[in-house]
Amino acid sequence: MHRSERFEGGDRRQLLQALSVLATGSALVGASHPANAKDSSDLPPPKRVLTGRDETGKSVFKSFDVTPEVVEIDANPGLTFYELYMTEGVPALTGLEPDPMASGTRAFPGPGGTMFRLISYPPKRPEGWKPPPGVTFESGLREMSEKIPGMGDHFERGTPGMHTSDTIDYGVVVRGEMTLELDDGQKVHLRQGDCVVQNGTRHRWRNPLPEPCLMAFISVGGKRA
16 A cells, blocks of 8 residues: 555544554553543544655756655554654765665664654553553564664663653654653653753653644664763
């Protein structure tokens, strides 16, 4: 099925209801959507506009497609990664490079590389929520690593949701609200338009509301001292 077709009808509802608690881990230890969760199906799907150059060096639009790489985590229904673009090392800026997403995605960039993605977190889970039949925390992490190579390896087994990467992450709340928790238990509540700079620190995310939260992230690969 062509990726753009996946945004039609009911499928688009699933795509726009998307990530938190596999990223937070809590979906796999106790968290479905509340009955009063807001429906995001009336919102337009993300569109990625990609620019470049033609053979004469003139600036051109190379693509107006919807997000080229969409990753849904079945173990945590609604958790969705929209993989937009990535680079490694210092970009040459010729504008003639092929779309890097055509060859798949990865968890995080290497030193000097970048990763641009949207992550849609599902609503806060109600009391008594159970993951899909047969799903465990470990199987959920395996699924993440299979669909986004290496992603599940960054999450802790003993403290669900806590994870660390060798990156600086620039995050923006696009829609909804989010809670960020750090090592010492301190938390900050982020609303639409709020930003965070994650300096390679151990952390986890939790959606506090009965509606999805959409966040944008740009990760820049670094080296841990």
